[in-house]
Amino acid sequence: QVKGLPEQLLAGRFQYLLDWLFHYVMIDDSKMTPLERNHYAAAYNDAESIRASNAWYQTFSQDIQDAQTYSPLEMPVLGIGSYISYQYMKMGLPHVARNLEMVGILDSGHYLFEEQPEQVLDAVFSFLN
Incomplete structure (x- = not known):
């Protein structure tokens, strides 16, 4: 830059x-x-x-x-990744969060909310419940 x-x-x-x-x-x-x-x-x-x-x-x-x-995070953490980011997040987030739930929205690119809003909301609501 x-x-x-x-x-x-x-x-x-x-x-x-x-x-x-x-x-x-x-x-x-x-x-x-x-x-x-x-x-x-x-x-x-x-x-x-x-x-x-x-x-x-x-x-x-x-x-x-x-x-x-x-120190790694102790609270529950939700990682939501697209076809671009899911594997990176799956490898990296366990090093920074002990209580991790990963969700892959693999039929979306970088702009998850714009491409798959229902899947993103489902993942968030499921995590919060």
């Missing part, structure tokens, strides 16, 4: 990046309506929002160091 560059390149044009992401990381990008696409773009389109969203990625090195000092 080059600080300042994403804001310069994407401010006012974030929709182009989102359209690419929706197309390539969703199984069925038609499940993302034009209204939803516009909401995503509005949320990320200004320079400060782009800076804030990219700052998360810029902390990965520090996050890895910090995580080595944390």
